[in-house]
Structure formats: C-alpha cells, structure tokens
Amino acid sequence: xxxxxxxxxxxxxxxxxxxxxxxxxxxxxxxxxxxxxxxxxxxxxxxxxxxxxxxxxxxxxxxxxxxxxxxxxxxxxxxxxxxxxxxxxxxxxxxxxxxxxxxxxxxxxxxxxxxxxxxxxxxxxxxxxxxxxxxxxxxxxxxxxxxxxxxxxxxxxxxxxxxxxxxxxxxxxxxxxxxxxxxxxxxxxxxxxxxxxxxxxxxxxxxxxxxxxxxxxxxxxxxxxxxxxxxxxxxxxxxxxxxxxxxxxxxxxxxxxxxxxxxxxxxxxxxxxxxxxxxxxxxxxxxxxxxxxxxxxxxxxxxxxxxxxxxxxxxxxxxxxxxxxxxxxxxxxxxxxxxxxxxxxxxxxxxxxxxxxxxxxxxxxxxxxxxxxxxxxxxxxxxxxxxxxxxxxxxxxxxxxxxxxxxxxxxxxxxxxxxxxxxxxxxxxxxxxxxxx
Numbered sequence: 001x002x003x004x005x006x007x008x009x010x011x012x013x014x015x016x017x018x019x020x021x022x023x024x025x026x027x028x029x030x031x032x033x034x035x036x037x038x039x040x041x042x043x044x045x046x047x048x049x050x051x052x053x054x055x056x057x058x059x060x061x062x063x064x065x066x067x068x069x070x071x072x073x074x075x076x077x078x079x080x081x082x083x084x085x086x087x088x089x090x091x092x093x094x095x096x097x098x099x100x101x102x103x104x105x106x107x108x109x110x111x112x113x114x115x116x117x118x119x120x121x122x123x124x125x126x127x128x129x130x131x132x133x134x135x136x137x138x139x140x141x142x143x144x145x146x147x148x149x150x151x152x153x154x155x156x157x158x159x160x161x162x163x164x165x166x167x168x169x170x171x172x173x174x175x176x177x178x179x180x181x182x183x184x185x186x187x188x189x190x191x192x193x194x195x196x197x198x199x200x201x202x203x204x205x206x207x208x209x210x211x212x213x214x215x216x217x218x219x220x221x222x223x224x225x226x227x228x229x230x231x232x233x234x235x236x237x238x239x240x241x242x243x244x245x246x247x248x249x250x251x252x253x254x255x256x257x258x259x260x261x262x263x264x265x266x267x268x269x270x271x272x273x274x275x276x277x278x279x280x281x282x283x284x285x286x287x288x289x290x291x292x293x294x295x296x297x298x299x300x301x302x303x304x305x306x307x308x309x310x311x312x313x314x315x316x317x318x319x320x321x322x323x324x325x326x327x328x329x330x331x332x333x334x335x336x337x338x339x340x341x342x343x344x345x346x347x348x349x350x351x352x353x354x355x356x357x358x359x360x361x362x363x364x365x366x367x368x369x370x371x372x373x374x375x376x377x378x379x380x381x382x383x384x385x386x387x388x389x390x391x392x393x394x395x396x397x398x399x400x401x402x403x404x405x406x407x408x409x410x411x412x413x414x415x416x417x418x419x420x421x422x423x424x425x426x427x428x429x430x431x432x433x434x435x436x437x
Contacts, residue, residue: 001117001152001182001183001186002082002083002117002118002119002152002186004186004189004190006082007034007082007083007190008033008034010034010035011082012080012081012082012083013034013035013036013037013080013081013082014030014034014035014036014037014081014082014083014084014085014190015036015037015038015039015077015078015080015081015083015084015085016030016036016037016038016039016085016087017039017040017078017084017085017086017087017088017106017109017110018039018040018086018087018088018089018102018106018124019038019039019040019045019046019049019071019087020056020087020088020089021056021058021160021162021264021334022087022123022158022160023038023040023085023087023088023123024038024049024054024056024058024059025058025059025160025168025169026085026087026123026169026194027067027069027071028059028063028064028067028069029169029170029194030069030190030193030194031067031068031069032068032194033193033194034190034193035068035070036068036069036070037069037070037072037077037078037080037081038069038070038071038072039071039072039073039074039075039077039078040071040073041073041109042073043073046071046072046073049064049071050071052064052065055333055362056162056332056333056334057163057332057333058160058162075109075112075113076113077113078109078110078113078114079113079114079115080115081115081118082115082117082118082119083118083119083121083186083187083190084110084114084118084119084120084121085121085122085123085156086103086106086107086110086120086121086122086123086124087123087124087158088102088103088105088106088124089102089124089264090102090103090124090125090126090268090272091264091268091337092268092271092272096271097271097275098126098127098271098272098275100126100130100134102124103122103124103126103130103135104134104135104138107120107134107135107138107139107142108138108142110139110142111138111139111140111141111142111143112142112143114139114142114143114145114151116145116150117150117151117152118150118151118152119152119153119154119178119183119186119187120135120139120151120152120153120154121153121154121155121156121187122135122153122154122155122156123155123156123157123158124158125157125158125212125213125216125265125268125269125272126209126212126213126272127209127213127272127273127275127276128206128207128209128210128213128276129206129209129276130209131153131155131205131209132153132179132205132206135153136153139151139153147179148179148180152178152179152180152182152183153178153179153183153205154176154177154178154179154183154184154187154205155176155177155178155202155205155208155209156174156175156176156177156187156191156208157175157208157209157211157212157215158212159172159173159174159215162263162329162332162334163329163330163331163332169194169195170194170195170196170197171196171197172195172197173195173197173198173199173200174191174192174195174197174198174199174200175199175200175201175202175208175211175212176188176191176199176200176201176202176208177201177202177203177204177205177207177208178205179205184201184202185201188201212269213269213270213272213273214273215269216265216266216268216269216270217269217270217273217287219256219266220261220266220267220269220270220287220290220291220294221270221286221287221290222254222256223256223257223258223259223261223266223290223294224261224289224290224291224293224294225256225290226240226244226256226257226258226259227258227259227293227294227297227437228293229243229258230258230437231300234304239424239436240258240436240437241257241420241436244257257419257420258297258437259297259418259419259437260294260297260298260301260338260339260340260342260343260390260418261294261295261297261339262328262329262337262338262339262340263328263329263334263337263338264328264336264337267294267295267337267339268337270287270288270290270291271291273287274287274288274291295339295342297339297342298339298340298341298342298343298345298346299342299346301343301388301416301418301437302342302343302346302347302349302350303346304416304435305321305343305347305352305386305388305414305416306347306350306352308386308414308416308433308435309385309386309414312385312386312412312414312433314385314386316350316351316352317350317351317352318351318352318353319351319352319353319385319386320352320353320355320383320384320385320409321347321352321353321354321355321384321385321386321387321388322354322355322356322357322381322384322386322387322388322407323340323343323344323354323355323356323357323387323388323390324357324358324381324387324388324389324390324391324396324399325340325357325358325389325390325391325392325393325396326338326340326341326356326357326358326361326366326373326375326390326391327340327358327360327361327391327393328340329391330391330392330393330394330419331360331393331394332360333360333361333362335358335361335362335365335366335369335370336369340356340390340391341370341373343388343390344356344373355376355380355381355384356373356374356375356376357375357376357377357378357380357381358375358391358393359378359393359395359396360393361375363375381407382406382407383407383408383409384407384408384409385408385409385414386414386415386416387404387407387408387413387414387415387416388415388416388418389415389416389417389418389419389421389422390418390419391419392419392421396421397421399422400426401422401423401426401427401429401430401432402430404422404427404432405430405431405432411431412431412433413430413431413432413433414433414435415427415432415433415434415435416435416436416437417434417435417436417437418436418437419437420436420437422434424436
C-alpha cells in the first residue's frame with residue numbers, strides 16, 4: 001500500500017486527469033506539497049497552461065506560472081503516479097441520460113498506464129455504483145491488477161463553484177471515501193494537506209457518490225420552487241424579489257432565487273440520480289418535476305418578452321431584442337450548457353432577431369459551439385425593441401438606466417431583468433418598463 005510519506009518525499013507523484021474547472025485548481029494546490037502531473041487529452045489546453053494562461057479564469061496567470069505542476073497530454077506519464085485523481089466531466093446526452101463516456105474513457109487510459117499499488121480516486125459526479133461497478137472492471141482489465149491487491153479505489157466528489165473567489169477548494173469541506181479504510185485514510189491525508197475546511201470521511205464509495213449527486217439535486221428542486229413561485233406572482237402582479245426579501249427576514253428561510261438553471265452541475269446531476277432510480281423501478285416525481293420547471297424557464301422568459309412587446313404596441317416579427325449575458329453563470333467564460341440559448345431559440349420561433357452580448361465569453365468558441373450565434377460588442381446592441389438582462393456579469397451590472405435606454409430604437413423601454421441586477425427604483429424613475437423574474 002502506498003505511504004503518504006512517499007508522496008511527500010516525491011518518491012511517487014500525484015496525477016490529475018482532466019484539467020478543467022475542477023482539475024486545474026486541484027493540481028496547482030497539490031503541487032505546493034507534492035510532485036504533480038496534470039494530464040489532459042486536449043493538446044491545445046495543455047499548450048495554453050504551459051504558457052501560463054487558464055482560459056477558464058479559475059487559476060490566475062501568476063499562480064499558473066509559479067506552479068511546479070507538470071502539464072502533459074502524454075498518458076504514459078501517469079505511470080509515475082501513486083495517486084491518480086480523475087476529474088473529467090460527466091454530462092448528459094440529448095435524451096437527458098448520463099453520458100459516462102468521458103469517465104469510462106479516462107478509466108481506460110488510466111488503466112493502460114497504471115503502476116502497481118496506485119490509488120485511483122474519482123471526483124467526477126456519478127450515480128452510486130459507477131466507481132466500483134463500471135470503472136473498476138475497466139481499470140482491472142486494462143492494467144491486469146486486482147482491487148485490494150495492487151489497485152485501490154477512492155472517491156472524493158468535487159465541490160468547485162466556478163467564478164466563486166470566496167468558496168474555493170481550500171475553504172470547502174472535502175468528502176473522501178475509499179475501497180478500504182487505509183485508502184480512505186491516505187486520501188484524507190492528501191486532501192487534508194490543501195483543504196483547511198476539514199475532511200469528512202464517508203463509510204463507503206457509494207455513500208460519497210450519493211452525497212454528491214443529491215447536493216445539486218437539492219438546489220435544483222429549491223430553485224424550481226422559486227421559479228414556480230415567480231410564475232405565480234407574475235400572474236398576480238407581485239414582484240417576486242420583494243416577496244423573497246420579505247420572507248427572507250425569517251431566520252430559517254432559505255435564500256434561493258428564481259432563474260435559468262444551466263451549467264454542468266445543477267441542471268445535470270439530478271438526471272444521474274433519476275436514471276439510477278428508474279433503473280431500480282422507482283419514479284422520482286419530485287426531482288423530475290423540478291427539472292421540468294427549470295428546463296421550461298427559457299421558453300417562459302421568451303413568452304413574457306413577446307407579451308410585453310405586444311402590450312407596448314411593437315410588432316413581433318422582425319423585432320430586435322438585446323440579450324445581455326450568455327454564459328451559464330455570472331463572471332465565468334463557460335458557455336457550455338447555458339440555458340440562455342433556450343431564450344434565443346424561442347425568440348427565433350416568433351421571428352424575433354436576438355442581439356447577444358457577453359463580456360466574458362469567447363466569441364470564437366461561441367460560434368464553434370453554436371454556429372447560428374454571433375456574439376456582438378456592447379456598442380452593437382442598439383435600436384432594440386426590448387432588452388433581456390440574462391446574466392449578471394460584473395461589467396453588465398455597471399450599466400445605468402440611461403445606458404440601457406440608449407440601446408433602444410424608441411420608447412417604451414421594455415427591460416426584463418432575470419437576476420435582479422438592476423436598481424428597480426432607478427429604472428422606474430427613468431421611465432423603463434422593468435420586469436423581474
């Protein structure tokens with residue numbers, strides 16, 4: 001069994017497989033104490049990291065240039081590792097079923113380049129059983145090793161919150177689990193070296209897998225409730241955010257807000273749990289109801305926009321609607337699984353022309369991912385008939401009512417604020433017809 005002292009003495013390395021939002025910050029943090037190998041199959045990503053720049057902005061250039069971690073796309077370097085941490089994405093497919101190809105493919109690559117007495121620890125979000133029932137056989141067959149003899153398994157679910165500079169790897173309690181007590185203890189020592197918030201040792205890998213998948217399922221259901229309430233209050237002519245601020249004065253009211261639910265966690269993880277539940281013959285009604293509500297919100301926002309255009313006396317076909325913000329959340333450049341695209345596609349159905357600006361997203365990447373979309377400069381958002389403030393990026397929060405009005409062709413100035421980022425009183429005083437989700 002690998003000894004923690006061997007890692008500290010750099011006799012064995014720690015390898016991180018997958019250098020995205022999760023893997024890169026982990027690699028840089030661990031490299032302060034251990035010899036770290038950062039592996040990713042994307043050669044372009046490796047080249048950028050070697051040059052000292054992280055396009056996700058999770059690790060700043062100064063930290064990246066100072067790190068001692070070795071970044072590579074050569075899988076053979078994994079043979080040097082005593083601990084291999086797999087941090088690849090686990091998305092869903094077009095049918096909203098778990099897409100395990102990345103994690104199973106990573107398992108094959110790791111298995112083909114495994115040295116004896118190595119701990120393979122997964123951070124990817126999966127349903128209970130994936131690590132031991134699906135990944136383990138691949139590792140064993142590809143390596144020729146056997147679990148408990150010269151191969152050991154662990155699971156430590158990632159809790160990275162992209163764009164959050166307060167809740168970071170080091171300040172978030174880490175769950176660890178192992179295929180045996182010794183492996184669990186070793187992983188607790190490794191992660192405990194960089195995580196100051198504490199380590200929670202789960203009794204089994206399945207418990208740790210289940211804990212991760214319900215974290216975001218719980219958030220998804222709570223946001224779905226807020227979205228449903230927002231639709232109810234809209235019918236009543238009541239401002240939802242005012243209601244939530246009033247209710248929030250009670251000590252145990254949970255501070256969730258309505259909004260679009262995209263990204264790689266909240267809008268994805270519940271489907272991993274419901275997939276497994278349905279495989280067991282169960283129908284998770286509450287979870288799926290929450291998913292239906294949240295998946296409907298883009299269409300709902302577009303319909304509200306159309307109705308307000310009609311009430312303002314403006315023609316629908318050919319109307320120009322500015323959309324400020326496109327990424328899946330504020331202050332991050334990631335456009336994958338953004339639900340703003342749902343608004344855009346629904347507006348297209350009405351013959352409306354969406355004009356989209358995002359100060360954080362990469363225009364070339366957006367065009368590659370969404371061929372029919374072209375991100376514009378802010379100055380190109382002009383002569384609009386309505387405006388949707390979709391993502392509260394810091395630069396967009398600096399826009400005042402006069403700036404917003406200058407984007408319009410004519411009055412009335414119909415503005416939909418999905419995140420409550422605008423000053424309501426200032427907008428109303430300026431004559432803006434403001435609607436908040």
